[in-house]
Structure formats: structure tokens, C-alpha cells
Amino acid sequence: MLKKLSDQVIVITGASSGIGLVTARMAASQGAKVVAAARNEAALKELVNELKGKGHSAIYVKADVGREEDVNRIAETAIKEFGGFDTWVNNAGVSIYGHAMEVSNQDIQRMFETNFWGVVYGTKAAVNHFKNRTIPGALINVGSLFGDRGTVIQSTYAAAKFAVHGWTESIRMELEREKVPVSVTLIHPGRIDTPYNEHARSYLDQQPAHRGMIYPPEAVAEAILYAAENPKRDMYIGSQAKALQLLGALVPRLTDKLMEVIMYPTQHADRPSNPPEASALYHAGYGMHERGTNVGWIRSGSMYVKAAKHPILTSVAAAGAIAWWASARRRR
Template sequence: MKLKLKPLAQQVIVITGASSGIGLVTARMAARQGAKVVLAARNAEALRELADEIRAQGGQALAVPTDVGSEEEMMRLAAAAVAEFGTFDTWVNNAGVSIFGYCDEVSIPDMKRMFDTVYWGAVYGSRLAVAHYKQRGEAGALINIGSFFGDRATPVQSTYCSAKHALHGWTDALRMELEMEKAPVSVTLVHPGRIDTPYNEHAQSYYEHQVAHRGMVYPPESVAEAVLFAAEHPKRDMFVGFQAKALAVVGHVAPRFMDKLMEALIPPTQIDPKRPSKNPETSALYEAGYGLQEHGSHEGWFRSGSYYVKAQKRPWLAALALAGVGGAAWLLARPRS
């Protein structure tokens, strides 16, 4: 069944994790393009200021303070969107938080709390969105923000990888079930690479030094571009940054090569040795993080955008790029004589 989604300017979009980073940028971009936005996060003050900012610019916005790890609060979020605007057309499960620490040192309570946000929050949101679209009988979009680390595990962020792997599996299974019953729901999984947001500042860290991206970093606007394209055009997957797609493909074809590469590169490129680590009590794992900041404090090669996102809007370009990645992966994986 071919689904037809509304133009963005006619949509109501629910965005979790809207107080900073990807969610904040997506909300601002969606509002500028005429969408009505429903803003969800734990930071009530940041949401209120963002809603006021959007209204002052002529847009329509509703702020709904929400802990996505609570099913009851997510139900209230969906009900508030319907009460204010009569419906919603796209639901974006974006809220997330990470933990930096090795498998044997991260506490079990920290692990469970992070799964509440990264995995269970997306499950609650997915079920609410699907139920709404089925009830109204009109096509809508569900967009889950995954991660390259949901395609390929990494040292240092074991809990985050595990939660994103679970989210990817949930999204794929849900998509297939909905296709089988011909439900009016477009399900998209977004796979960001390293993105310049306050992700590291909000993370719970077991490290002595501040965690930070050190390498190729993409702007949050590229993720927002992918999200808003998927809100209007049914897409199975959107990869943000060619690095995300390339490393996922190579990791699948040549897993031992990728093991060794990540063991060598990930730990040193996740730490800024010049800055002491923030107090774990200031992280956003249990309490709301600071809001209204789109970018973080990273070091590296800051890209102005993602050509691969733009290529995915034109499938033949993405196919050419993927063919090149596949060829390189085959060369890496083939037996040496």
C-alpha cells in the first residue's frame, strides 16, 4: 500500500527531546516551514521559552513537559496534542541520553534508567502514534531516532549501544507488522553518525575527563533535514552522514576488521583529555539537562551538512554511493593470498 503523507505545512508534529540538540533544531525548522509543533521534554522552562519563541515568529506550538520513560506521561502528551490541535500527523521519538563507561563498571540502576528513556520511551511513543493513525484512518508518520551505534556496537558506550540495538529491532519488527496488516503508518528509522549536540554534556560519565566527539562531526540540522523529509515522504531508513552508512556496511561485511578499528579509534576520540569530567550528578540521566542549546563542545572536523542525506532524497544517488561502499567492504573482507 502506497502511503501519502501531508505536506509539512499542514502537519501537527510531536517531538520528544525537544528542549535541546536534534529535537530543538527539528522543532525550530518544522515551525519555520509551517508545521504546528508539540514540544516534549523534562525541562519545562526550556519548553515554555521555545514555545514562546515559535509563537513570536508566527508559528503554533504547544509545550508539554514529559518524562518519556513514564508511559502515563506519554499518554498525557498524546492526549494534549489531540486536545490542542485535534490530531497529530508525525510523531518523532527523539529523546535520549547516553552513559560513558565500560560494561563492568556502569551500575545496573543507571542502565535501567537509560533504557527507560532511549528504548521504553520510544516504545510508548510508537504504540501511541500507531493507535492514533489507525483510529483516524489517515496516514501518519512515525520517526524513531536510532544511531550508528544501533547498527554497530562500540566500546565505552555499551549501555547506549544496547538500547539503540533494541530500538532498531523494535522499529523493524513494528514496520513489518504494520505492512502485513496494511496499516496507514509510515515507519522511518533515522541513523545519525556523530552529531554536534549537547549529547556528551548531558551524558552520565564514569570517566575522569570530559567526554566529547573528536573527529568528523555533523550538524544537528542534517538530522532535522532527514526527519522532516521522512515526515512528508515514506522512507524505511535515513542515514545522517556517509560515515554512518559506510561503517554500518563495513561492520556487517568485515566485522573483525571493524572490531579492531573501533577498539583503536573510539576510546581516544570520545575523550577530551584537557577538560575534567563534569560531576555525574549534573548529567541528564535522572534529571532534566540544561535546555535551548543546539550544539555541544566538541573537537574535530565540523561538517556544514550531510551530502548523504541529500542523496537519499534522490535514491539513484544513494544507490551509487552505497555501491562504492560495498566495493570497498568487499576488498577489505576478501581472503588474502
């Protein structure tokens, strides 16, 4: 049994913008004590002052999750200030837009330090803490729809997220066999309206951006905080994330062709790309922005997340719909 969120201390990496920022604000509003971590110290200070000004408990740790010593310091600070933590969210990440053969090995290695090694370091820090205290806790790793299915243009990012998915599934089985008191959840976001694209390293002539159906960061935060209280294996944000995973598994060659057609025109806006030095690959990006500059239909939420939070009601509704359909067919 996991604690109620109002009784929890929650660690969130990448908390200075986007999904991490929204999750920190939402967690605090529901009574959790927040440990916010990121590279942008000015943004973290502003966030913590904002939360404290509303009567919430929060601290920050300036940290680069690609450095193991920084990640360990996040855990040590949470233990020192709050006596421990109950949920650890590995959310920090950065992308690269460009063809795999054109992206430099140095850039790929740096991205893996953040996107993969940051998850590894965070996992070990969290699991060691949960082992030592023997009270159940939650480990939540933020993956991607591109961790379930490869893509073009963000091919190197997809590779890093595939690694995160494989790590999460494998560590879950090992911890279960060892009977370690930890719930391990993998979050599968679809396209989310955050500054993710503005922070990305771009090899494109045009600015990276999402086009098409886009989900709000609040939907991801909702899924993360649900998993903090309720053991869940996977949480998909948006039907597009689940549909792509299923399509890729059932008809991989058709999915290849669809991705080749759809993904090239839907990953950039009609304006010049930001220069390489503006990206957050090697240094902190701008903070305190929840949303990005994407182009498309931005949904108000995710019905798929709502359904995952109420599986029994969803199953009953689905069974009712099937029964109605069958009855209608018989009448015809």
C-alpha cells in the same frame, strides 16, 4: 500519501535541546504545528514563546518519556489542542560513557527507560492514533550509528539503540501486514554536534566529547522532516554512519579491531569530566542549546542526506560516473 509538512501537526520528544530543538524550529519555519515535549519545562516555555513570537503554532508538554502516562499525555494534549497529529518523532535520549562492567545496573535501567521504553510508549501512542483516524501518518524513531554496530565506552548506550533498531524493524513489518496507515522510518545519525555528551552520565576521568568528523544537528532535522513527508525506511546522517554499518556487516572482526583502536581516544576531550549529578540521566539537563562542546571537523551538512532525498538524480549521477570511468579505462 503523507501530508505536506505545512499541513502537519508534528510531535517531537526531546525538544528542549540538540536535535529535537533544531527539528522543532525547522518544522515550525516550514509551517508545521509543533508539539514539543521534554522534561525541561523552562526551556519548553522559552521555545514555544519563541515560535509563537514568529507567528508559528506551537504548544509544549512537560513529560518524561520513560513514564508511559507522560507519553500518553503528550498524545492527548496534541489531540485536544490540534485535533490530532500527523508525525510522531521519538527523539529523546541520553547516553552513558563507561565500560559495561563498571556501569551500575541502576544507571543502565534508567537509560533503557528513556532510550528504549520511551520509543515503545511513543510508538504505541502514535500507532493507536493513526489506526483510529485511518489517515496516514509518520512514525520516526531516532536510532544511532551505534545501533547498527556496537562500540566501546558507550557499550550500554549501543545496547539500548540496538533494541530501538530491532523494535523499529519488527513493528514496521507487523504494521505493514496489518495494513495500518503509517510510515515507519529509522534515523541513523553519525556523530552529531549537540549537548549529548554534556548531558551524558560519565564514568570517565575526562569529559565525554566527539572527536573527528562531526555533523550538524540540522542534517538530522532535515532527514527527519523529509521522512515526515516522504515514506522512507532508513535515513543515514553522514557517510560514517553508513560506512560503519557496512563495514561491521562485511568484516566484523576487522571492525572490532578498528573500533578498539579508534573509539577510545575519540570519545573524550582534554578536560575533567562533569560530575555525575550534572548528567541528564535522572533529571532534565540544561536546555535551549543546539550545539555541544565537541572537538573536530564539524561539517556544514550531510551529502548522504541530500542524496537520499534525491535517489533518482543520485542514481543517474552514479551511473554517469561509472560510464565515464569505464570509458576512460577503455581509452587507456
